[in-house]
Amino acid sequence: MxxxxxxxxxxxxxxxxxxxxxFLWNFEGEIEIYNWExxxxxxxxxxxxxxYSLYNGSMINQIIKExxxxxxxxxxxxxxxxxxxxxxxxxxxxxxxxxxxINSYNENILIxxxxxxxxxxxxxxxxxxKITDMPxxxxxxxxxxxxxxxxxxxxxxxxxxxxxxxxxxYKGYKEGFRNIxxxxxxxxxxxxxxxxSSSYIEEFILNPMNTNEIIYGEDQIYKYSAKExxxxxxxxNNNKIYRKLNSSTLEEVTILDSENEELNFKSRTLNFQxxxxxxxxxxxxxxxxxxxxxxxxxxxxxxxxxxxxxxEVVRWKSYKSKERYSNILGIIYDEELVLTAFNY
Amino acid sequence: MPNGHQTRKYNDCTYIFSDLHxxxxxxxxxxxxxxxxxxxxxxxxxxxxxxxxxDYKGGSLHRIxxxxxxxxxxxxxxxxxxxxxxxxxxxxxWHGYPVDxxxxxxxxxxxxxxxxxxxxxxxxxxxxxxIVDNRGCDI
Numbered sequence: 449m450x451x452x453x454x455x456x457x458x459x460x461x462x463x464x465x466x467x468x469x470x471f472l473w474n475f476e477g478e479i480e481i482y483n484w485e486x487x488x489x490x491x492x493x494x495x496x497x498x499x500y501s502l503y504n505g506s507m508i509n510q511i512i513k514e515x516x517x518x519x520x521x522x523x524x525x526x527x528x529x530x531x532x533x534x535x536x537x538x539x540x541x542x543x544x545x546x547x548x549x550i551n552s553y554n555e556n557i558l559i560x561x562x563x564x565x566x567x568x569x570x571x572x573x574x575x576x577x578k579i580t581d582m583p584x585x586x587x588x589x590x591x592x593x594x595x596x597x598x599x600x601x602x603x604x605x606x607x608x609x610x611x612x613x614x615x616x617x618y619k620g621y622k623e624g625f626r627n628i629x630x631x632x633x634x635x636x637x638x639x640x641x642x643x644x645s646s647s648y649i650e651e652f653i654l655n656p657m658n659t660n661e662i663i664y665g666e667d668q669i670y671k672y673s674a675k676e677x678x679x680x681x682x683x684x685n686n687n688k689i690y691r692k693l694n695s696s697t698l699e700e701v702t703i704l705d706s707e708n709e710e711l712n713f714k715s716r717t718l719n720f721q722x723x724x725x726x727x728x729x730x731x732x733x734x735x736x737x738x739x740x741x742x743x744x745x746x747x748x749x750x751x752x753x754x755x756x757x758x759x760e761v762v763r764w765k766s767y768k769s770k771e772r773y774s775n776i777l778g779i780i781y782d783e784e785l786v787l788t789a790f791n792y
Numbered sequence: 793m794p795n796g797h798q799t800r801k802y803n804d805c806t807y808i809f810s811d812l813h814x815x816x817x818x819x820x821x822x823x824x825x826x827x828x829x830x831x832x833x834x835x836x837x838x839x840x841x842x843x844x845x846x847d848y849k850g851g852s853l854h855r856i857x858x859x860x861x862x863x864x865x866x867x868x869x870x871x872x873x874x875x876x877x878x879x880x881x882x883x884x885x886w887h888g889y890p891v892d893x894x895x896x897x898x899x900x901x902x903x904x905x906x907x908x909x910x911x912x913x914x915x916x917x918x919x920x921x922x923i924v925d926n927r928g929c930d931i
Contacts, residue, residue, distance in 0.1 A: 459917075475907065545903070545904050545907075546903050546904065546907050547903070548903050548924055549924070549925070561903070562845065562902040562903055562904065582897075583897055583898075583900070584897065585897055585900075585925075585926050586925070586926075598897075599897055600895070600896050600897030600898070601895075601896050601897070602897065634894055634926050635926070648868075648894040648895070648926075649867070649868065649894075649895060681928070726928075728922070728927050728928050728929075729925070729927040729928075740927070760916075760918045761918060761921070762917045762918045762920070762921040763921040763924075763925060780921070782916075782917050782918070
């Protein structure tokens with residue numbers, strides 16, 4: 449596995465790379481929009497043409513040879529001064545203050561704030577519309593414009609976004625918003641078009657019909673019993689479900705395809721080295737699974753190789769497997785954003 | 793808020809000491825584990841620092857010697873360090889209780905307040921990230 453990191457100076461809170469633009473939400477309630485294409489072209493010109501391909505996801509499974517790299521760079525630093533040259537424009541967030549989180553589907557961008565959920569368009573973020581006054585724990589975008597939102601004790605909400613990009617007058621967005629599961633939810637994600645909702649205080653839900661009924665309960669899916677029931681940490685990655693068993697052990701459950709419509713489950717445990725500290729969170733990515741521990745991010749690649757990234761992070765994110773740029777892991781530190789690209 | 797609770801004045805506000813979050817008989821609510829003076833100090837700190845969102849709800853901490861100390865337990869009997877205060881009648885009559893930001897989305901301190909805690913060095917930005925993303929975090 450080859451990885452290369454682009455370090456961008458600045459205090460950021462969230463990011464998105466889409467349509468050849470780099471969107472950065474800063475700590476002051478602004479969105480800085482940069483020409484990502486130009487950034488990549490100039491860096492590639494300076495350090496090696498492979499960088500452009502690597503960051504665009506077109507070097508997947510290709511070997512990067514030493515001769516492709518000008519010098520010995522695997523870490524490129526962009527200062528604020530360097531970055532300013534690529535600035536297209538700045539916009540204010542809907543509240544003019546730091547947001548909670550964002551996610552996107554096609555040209556739509558969903559902005560989660562303490563004042564509620566807003567929708568806007570990537571090419572015109574000066575305009576936005578409020579969907580609801582409710583804040584959410586997370587926004588998870590599934591296929592065909594389906595969005596699952598974790599609303600704590602209010603349950604799981606679904607928002608249906610238009611599949612085409614023609615609806616720019618926001619009509620119909622609010623009608624596509626509804627409460628579909630009335631059980632506590634801290635986090636939502638998608639498993640094969642099913643919503644997976646996990647909670648710190650209730651049993652998680654894997655529900656093919658996205659209704660209130662628990663179709664598959666914890667006892668059916670997991671083989672081992674968790675020792676830390678209260679602090680449930682669980683997430684999914686395509687056909688795998690992960691759950692923290694104790695401070696340094698995960699259970700990985702693979703959902704097996706079967707001829708009938710029932711799901712079958714196969715389980716194994718993963719043990720983490722002590723220096724990494726307690727397992728805090730995790731998420732799926734195109735190239736594998738990312739596990740956040742107290743003292744490190746651990747990337748478990750699909751080929752089962754592991755990369756440890758030591759240090760305490762502010763936030764981190766990797767976009768969905770079917771999207772462009774899905775081979776990039778973005779890690780926000782106190783004073784920089786690090787975008788690491790893999791040729792997985 | 794029922795009548796009969798003890799109250800104390802702070803500036804133009806009345807603070808109501810609610811029995812609903814002390815000496816609990818069942819676990820439907822979080823519980824203060826600091827005394828009433830300390831509870832009141834936490835409220836006063838919120839007022840002084842203006843850690844208030846939309847004029848009627850705010851967040852605060854139990855600060856001792858520049859560190860954040862435990863102030864209560866959540867519904868699952870785990871220690872917590874953040875308190876929420878509300879002026880539910882919007883009549884400058886406040887009450888408060890310990891919160892676990894993972895139990896209720898409405899108990900998560902607003903991002904704006906967390907940012908102020910970061911700017912004052914009360915929590916680290918990495919801790920703000922964990923609270924906002926409702927990952928486990930000890931501040």
